[in-house]
Amino acid sequence: MVAVLVLAAALAVAQKTSPARADSDWWKNAVIYEIYPRSFGDTNGDGVGDLNGITAHLDYLRDLGVDAIWIAPFYPSPQVDFGYDISDYLAIDPQYGTMADFDKLVAEAGKRRMRVIIDLVLNHTSDRHAWFRESRASRANPKADWFVWRDGKPDGQPPNNWLSIFGHSAWQLDAARRQFYYHAFYKEQPDLNWRNPDVRKAMYDTMRVWMKRGVAGFRLDAVTSLFEDPQVRDESARPGRNAYGDANVSREYTDNLPEVHDVLREMRQVTNEFPGRILIGETYLPNIEELAKMYGQANDETQMPMDMQFAMHGNFSAAVFRKKLREAETQLNGNMPLIVTDNHDNRRSVDRFGDGTHNQEIARLVATLLLTPRATALLYYGQELGMANNDPKRVEDVRDPIGKAGWPKEKGRDGERTPMQWDGTANAGFTKGRAPWLAVGADHAERNVASELRDRKSLLNYYKTLIRLRRENAALRDGLVKIVDENNANVLSFLRQKDGMTVLVALNFSAQAQTVRYDLGGAKKLKTLVSSFEAGEAASADGLVLPGFGAYVGAMQ
Ligand code: GLC
Ligand code: CA
Numbered sequence: 286m287v288a289v290l291v292l293a294a295a296l297a298v299a300q301k302t303s304p305a306r307a308d309s310d311w312w313k314n315a316v317i318y319e320i321y322p323r324s325f326g327d328t329n330g331d332g333v334g335d336l337n338g339i340t341a342h343l344d345y346l347r348d349l350g351v352d353a354i355w356i357a358p359f360y361p362s363p364q365v366d367f368g369y370d371i372s373d374y375l376a377i378d379p380q381y382g383t384m385a386d387f388d389k390l391v392a393e394a395g396k397r398r399m400r401v402i403i404d405l406v407l408n409h410t411s412d413r414h415a416w417f418r419e420s421r422a423s424r425a426n427p428k429a430d431w432f433v434w435r436d437g438k439p440d441g442q443p444p445n446n447w448l449s450i451f452g453h454s455a456w457q458l459d460a461a462r463r464q465f466y467y468h469a470f471y472k473e474q475p476d477l478n479w480r481n482p483d484v485r486k487a488m489y490d491t492m493r494v495w496m497k498r499g500v501a502g503f504r505l506d507a508v509t510s511l512f513e514d515p516q517v518r519d520e521s522a523r524p525g526r527n528a529y530g531d532a533n534v535s536r537e538y539t540d541n542l543p544e545v546h547d548v549l550r551e552m553r554q555v556t557n558e559f560p561g562r563i564l565i566g567e568t569y570l571p572n573i574e575e576l577a578k579m580y581g582q583a584n585d586e587t588q589m590p591m592d593m594q595f596a597m598h599g600n601f602s603a604a605v606f607r608k609k610l611r612e613a614e615t616q617l618n619g620n621m622p623l624i625v626t627d628n629h630d631n632r633r634s635v636d637r638f639g640d641g642t643h644n645q646e647i648a649r650l651v652a653t654l655l656l657t658p659r660a661t662a663l664l665y666y667g668q669e670l671g672m673a674n675n676d677p678k679r680v681e682d683v684r685d686p687i688g689k690a691g692w693p694k695e696k697g698r699d700g701e702r703t704p705m706q707w708d709g710t711a712n713a714g715f716t717k718g719r720a721p722w723l724a725v726g727a728d729h730a731e732r733n734v735a736s737e738l739r740d741r742k743s744l745l746n747y748y749k750t751l752i753r754l755r756r757e758n759a760a761l762r763d764g765l766v767k768i769v770d771e772n773n774a775n776v777l778s779f780l781r782q783k784d785g786m787t788v789l790v791a792l793n794f795s796a797q798a799q800t801v802r803y804d805l806g807g808a809k810k811l812k813t814l815v816s817s818f819e820a821g822e823a824a825s826a827d828g829l830v831l832p833g834f835g836a837y838v839g840a841m842q
Contacts, residue, residue: 309561312502312588312661313621314762315352316752317402317565319665321629322359322381323367323722324704330718334704336382340390342707343397345734349669349745350752353400355504355565357629359387363413365473365686367702369404369506370411374491391499400501402565407488408507409474416487417475421459421466431484432475433467435517446519447539450510451687452529455539469510469539471686479511479548489555502556502563505587509568511545514538528687528695541575549579549586565623566590569597573612580620589623589661596626596654601638601647603777603794607768610658610779614766626655627665633701636674643796645671646834648744649817650792653836656751657790659766659781666705669748670737675726676700684723699723706733750815754838758814760786761838775799776831780841787841788814793831802827811839 326338336359346354358368359381368378377384391401410417419428435444435456443456443465449472456465457472466475477484492503520534527533549564556562568590570576579590595609613622626634635648648671655662677683677699680692688697704721706729707714713729715721726732737743755761764783770776775795781788789811793799803826811824817836824839831837 311352311400311561312563314659314755315661316350316656317353317355317623317661317663318346318349318351319355319357319628319663321357321666321702324702324715325666326705326707327716327718327721330716331380332716332719332721333380334715335380336377336386336390340386340393342705343390343393343399347397347399349749350756351399351664353402353501354394355402355663356404358404358406358506363411363473365411365471367685369406370409370413370471370474371406372411372413373415374488375494388498395499401499402502402504402563403495403500404506405488405492405503406506407477407479408469408510409476412473412475416477420475421462424462424464430481431478433478433513434462434464435467437465445517446534447513447517448520448527448531448534452527452690453531467513469507476510476513479544480515485548485551489551492552492555493558496556496559496562501561502565503552504565504567505552506567508549508566509541509545509570510539511548512542514542528691541570546578546581546586550581553581553585553587563588569593573616577617577620580617584618584620589621591625591663592622592660593625595622595624596634596651597631599637601794603773603775603792606654606792606794607771607777610766610777611768614659622658622660623663624655624658624660625663626651627668627701628663629665629702630698631701633665633668633672633674635668635671640796643834644673645744646817649747650794650834650836652744652748652751653790653792653815653817653838656748656755657761657781657788657838658779659763664748665701669745670706670732670734671728671744672703672706672726672732673728674700675703675724675728682724708733708735747815747817751838754814758786758788758840759783760788760840761814764788769803769805770801773799773801776801778803780805789826789837789839789841791829791831791835791837793833793835796833798833798835799831801829801831803829805841810842812842814838814840 323334325334326342327334328337360371361373361376361378362368362370377387394401416428416431419426420431443454447455449455451470455467458465468474469476518538520538523533523535525533564587566579566587568579576590579587634651635644639647676696683689683697685697685699703723703726704713704715709730712721713725737745760781760783764781767780770778776793776799778791805826809826811826813820815838818832
């Protein structure tokens, strides 16, 4: 009786001190779900996903607990880089639908209290974009300086040794201009010249157009690539060769130049013209100090640069994640981390972290790691099902150009982009038409929405429970993170604390069962909130048994 009263009092306090979030802060602790539009839902039977295919599945996303969706590019594009080569920023590629379809998607999402974030590919356009066609036509036209043009060396070689991220020289000779243009990615993706104020203005106006249409913000593609050294100095040599056979070089003159911050500040001003809009950065950075800078010295750059360091690596250990968690909590000046474990450019975490035997247990641990720290969480479609990477088996099946160029060392990104698995039928419910653009994963008979919704113990239901819990539990939503049991080599344990409430998270990174004991002062009892194993209603803080890769979340009492 007494305990019940204490708990009720604690809840009352919690409610008083956590007033409803100001709408402009909606993104804090949110769950953002990345959709690769080619692969989510196909409604017209051409084997390629479309905007209506997203709209058709909005109820599913609402029920999962998603606050916002980020849609990868759907603009007109020659599709060399599957939409990341844009030929018109202000329209919809007909294979994905129409502007009316887009408006409907935003409206339907809004009815379900979900926001829509779009991808802003600002580093480069497609070589078919009108801006580039004009720019390449001569050395003296209004857009001549909109891209990064340089003369070659006297012997006709490229201006310097810069490499494309996708392999080989980053310079392409243009026959008409008899000059080279720079491309950080494919040669069909010429880099815009961000030193030119007209380029900036054009991109900022583009942002305004989409915000007026109701988008909640932008994911800034390849934003650290915006600037290059104006003196075009050679990068330094680095040991080894890349997957494409080039001798490695540094990226000191082409990546993360300080000028990026000027642009981020300007873009923040532009989004500030509209309430509640956010900037998310695609920010692969070497360390937490560089990540911290992306928020801006006066919190005037991106609200959320993606923390790719947190989980976009292959080291699955308690020590590594303890360090990353501590850094995210203590070195981002109290700002909201954006934790990412999966996206359309990297092997799915279930395979990256999986040991081949316990992949589904590990998927539950990753879900817990993603959703229990103080952070906004980014989920990639299919992650909630435990969908595996489905890599092409033969080079002739590869669609992603880097997979063709780098085979077999680099198989490309098709494996993490296969169709969403809605059910166990032949095309996984993705399309009723002919073959999907990429073959569905072999695991779709088992891992699909329909069967996982039915199975109380599925990964999908585990995700749903965690997301619901983090919405309802104030400590888990925005309590501080306190790491405990620092020296445990196998188990990462931390507390989330707010208003006298404490939640314990314990994650066993080993395949063996581990018993953990916590010296937590008075509290000894744990009320299980969610666990990846049968923990029972209550557990004990001085003898919690975690099975191999077990994940446990419990309230201290
Ligand atoms: C980003 C995208 C990736 C794309 C590249 C070039 O890294 O996520 O898919 O290929 O930018 O636009
Ligand atoms: Ca379609």
